[in-house]
Amino acid sequence: MARWALRRAAAGGVLLWLVATLTFALVSLAPGDVASRLSDARISPAVRERWRHDFGLDRPLASRYASWLGSALSGDLGSSWTHHRPVTAVLAESIPNTALLASLGLLLEIAGGVAFALAQLRRPHGTADRFITVVTLTAYALPTFLVALGLLYVFSYSLHWLPSSHLLSPAGELATGWAKTRDLLAHLVLPVLTVGIAGMGAVARYLRGSLLDERTQGYVVAARARGCSETRALLTHALPNAMLPLITMIGLSLPFLVSGSLVIEVVFSWPGMGQAMYAAALARDVPLLMGGTLVATLAVVVGNALADLAYAAVDPRVRV
Amino acid sequence: MSETTTRRLRKSAHLVATGPRRLRVGLLILTSLLGVCSLGPWWTADPSAILDPRVAALLPPGSSRIVVERRDGSTLAAESVRHEGDVVVAIRGGVAERLEAGEITAIRETSYWLGTDTLGRDVLARLLHGGRVSLAVGALALFVALFVGVAVGMAAGLAGRTIDGVLMRLVDALLAVPMLFLLILLAALFRPSVFTLVAVLGFSSWMGVARLVRGQVLSLKSRDFVLGARAIGAGPLRIAVIHLLPNVTTPLAQDAALRLGDLILIEAALSFLGLGVQPPLASWGGMVAQGEELVMGGWWVSLFPGACIAATVVAAALIADGLGDLARAQRHP
Numbered sequence: 001m002a003r004w005a006l007r008r009a010a011a012g013g014v015l016l017w018l019v020a021t022l023t024f025a026l027v028s029l030a031p032g033d034v035a036s037r038l039s040d041a042r043i044s045p046a047v048r049e050r051w052r053h054d055f056g057l058d059r060p061l062a063s064r065y066a067s068w069l070g071s072a073l074s075g076d077l078g079s080s081w082t083h084h085r086p087v088t089a090v091l092a093e094s095i096p097n098t099a100l101l102a103s104l105g106l107l108l109e110i111a112g113g114v115a116f117a118l119a120q121l122r123r124p125h126g127t128a129d130r131f132i133t134v135v136t137l138t139a140y141a142l143p144t145f146l147v148a149l150g151l152l153y154v155f156s157y158s159l160h161w162l163p164s165s166h167l168l169s170p171a172g173e174l175a176t177g178w179a180k181t182r183d184l185l186a187h188l189v190l191p192v193l194t195v196g197i198a199g200m201g202a203v204a205r206y207l208r209g210s211l212l213d214e215r216t217q218g219y220v221v222a223a224r225a226r227g228c229s230e231t232r233a234l235l236t237h238a239l240p241n242a243m244l245p246l247i248t249m250i251g252l253s254l255p256f257l258v259s260g261s262l263v264i265e266v267v268f269s270w271p272g273m274g275q276a277m278y279a280a281a282l283a284r285d286v287p288l289l290m291g292g293t294l295v296a297t298l299a300v301v302v303g304n305a306l307a308d309l310a311y312a313a314v315d316p317r318v319r320v
Numbered sequence: 321m322s323e324t325t326t327r328r329l330r331k332s333a334h335l336v337a338t339g340p341r342r343l344r345v346g347l348l349i350l351t352s353l354l355g356v357c358s359l360g361p362w363w364t365a366d367p368s369a370i371l372d373p374r375v376a377a378l379l380p381p382g383s384s385r386i387v388v389e390r391r392d393g394s395t396l397a398a399e400s401v402r403h404e405g406d407v408v409v410a411i412r413g414g415v416a417e418r419l420e421a422g423e424i425t426a427i428r429e430t431s432y433w434l435g436t437d438t439l440g441r442d443v444l445a446r447l448l449h450g451g452r453v454s455l456a457v458g459a460l461a462l463f464v465a466l467f468v469g470v471a472v473g474m475a476a477g478l479a480g481r482t483i484d485g486v487l488m489r490l491v492d493a494l495l496a497v498p499m500l501f502l503l504i505l506l507a508a509l510f511r512p513s514v515f516t517l518v519a520v521l522g523f524s525s526w527m528g529v530a531r532l533v534r535g536q537v538l539s540l541k542s543r544d545f546v547l548g549a550r551a552i553g554a555g556p557l558r559i560a561v562i563h564l565l566p567n568v569t570t571p572l573a574q575d576a577a578l579r580l581g582d583l584i585l586i587e588a589a590l591s592f593l594g595l596g597v598q599p600p601l602a603s604w605g606g607m608v609a610q611g612e613e614l615v616m617g618g619w620w621v622s623l624f625p626g627a628c629i630a631a632t633v634v635a636a637a638l639i640a641d642g643l644g645d646l647a648r649a650q651r652h653p
Contacts, residue, residue, distance in 0.1 A: 030509035141633035146626035259500030281504040
């Protein structure tokens with residue numbers, strides 16, 4: 001266990017170093033340096049020169065690389081150019097919102113996917129199975145932003161049932177206790193639904209395939225022979241085994257969950273990390289973009305390690 | 321065309337015709353989208369032509385407007401026209417305007433089957449032109465990804481354990497990076513153009529291909545036909561291209577179909593965010609974004625391009641599933 005943890009930490013460290021180097025290389029290779037990019041023609045060369053000095057751009061590449069790595073290692077990701085605050089402070093504010101949205105979305109995605117797959121397996125190749133196959137294929141193929149806009153159009157603009165954007169309404173911001181929680185929940189519904197619908201299709205399609213394989217296995221046939229009902233054979237015997245690879249799949253899909261929530265956060269003005277990164281991209285806030293990419297990668301590394309731990313916990317054949 | 325090529329083509333056509341229905345449906349959707357988008361723009365209106373927002377903005381699908389062509393080459397849009405002797409009265413934005421009949425060379429009606437956007441541009445024309453861009457970017461990026469992925473996968477599979485280890489750790493690492501974040505960093509640094517978009521999308525999605533090819537190569541490289549080729553002195557490049565590549569095409573085609581769908585979705589997301597294909601060039605993702613402001617009324621501006629993206633991805637998934645069925649059927653006849 002300790003050796004496994006050490007090996008994973010080392011691999012994660014190498015990955016983070018790779019990403020840090022890659023982002024640094026991209027930023028350094030981009031045509032025109034940052035000081036000339038920020039400025040327009042009206043700014044005098046002297047001022048531009050001072051900026052180059054302030055940003056440390058007049059130092060050699062190697063020393064800039066070393067200081068970027070060094071300060072990133074000590075947890076200092078520089079200062080955001082648009083927020084005029086440390087990058088870590090900006091990220092610390094937005095990450096909990098993204099985590100809330102992504103984790104609730106992931107739960108909905110799994111619950112929906114399992115429900116669809118089980119409904120399909122009641123009578124494989126029957127009418128319901130075919131219909132749900134079309135539904136899950138469509139859910140898989142719909143671009144997330146279209147789902148988001150569609151939900152907004154129906155539930156927010158047309159029916160006025162749910163708020164369209166932000167974490168809280170102005171009134172909710174001032175409220176306390178239950179009223180505030182209710183406001184937050186109302187704001188959560190549409191973004192979480194979008195995350196869930198976007199991922200549900202893939203989970204259901206995958207689970208249907210593995211359940212179809214699993215239900216003809218000896219242990220499920222034996223369970224039926226002992227007098228288990230079809231539902232029981234599926235739910236308590238086939239499903240746990242069919243869900244195992246899903247853990248790995250979810251671990252592998254973490255980068256997409258983190259990136260995918262970017263589009264959703266932008267559409268719903270959800271004050272999360274994706275929204276912060278998007279604003280940074282539009283404003284060319286390079287430190288925030290570099291730091292955000294690094295932190296998102298860290299989240300994925302940790303998430304993957306957790307997925308492996310979870311796999312080992314539920315499958316006794318696997319040891320970490 | 322050599323005889324073997326003809327025979328192979330005939331064999332593939334036979335497989336498609338008799339094979340799984342999913343494959344046929346997927347290929348049908350994809351080829352019709354490709355056909356309509358590559359040929360359609362020849363007979364639709366200019367996609368960036370701005371008729372007159374006052375008259376033609378945000379028309380629902382199925383509307384039509386009158387276009388008056390004048391002697392000086394300019395055009396004028398109107399809701400309706402009527403002749404009053406020598407004068408033509410055009411109703412424009414609810415206001416009557418009198419035009420000299422002598423100045424007018426032609427009066428015709430334009431139909432907007434899929435409506436117009438806020439600038440009065442034809443959604444159908446933009447949909448077809450945008451489809452050209454979106455499909456071309458997706459296909460070219462897929463080509464880049466396949467090229468890099470096959471090269472790296474072959475190298476990792478055929479070269480020794482050290483190179484294999486290094487390349488595969490690199491693949492693992494890049495797979496764990498949240499790509500959209502890296503892509504928006506790139507979009508912020510380099511001015512997005514179709515060329516950079518193809519390069520960036522291609523170079524950020526070859527890792528899965530490399531992993532797949534390496535796995536296949538490892539299982540194939542100790543087979544007799546490879547050992548035989550090596551025994552008569554074939555170099556690694558010859559073995560890779562002539563002996564191994566034809567044997568990985570089936571899983572590769574399946575992976576490529578799914579990857580095309582993913583690439584179309586990523587391109588659409590980037591263009592939707594304004595960091596992909598740049599206006600005035602139309603793309604499906606960009607058109608959905610444009611409709612975002614119109615979500616109060618003009619659902620058609622977003623819905624049609626969004627449905628086209630979904631149709632492409634559905635087709636790609638069906639082709640991948642169908643190819644999988646085909647491979648299974650061949651293994652267990």
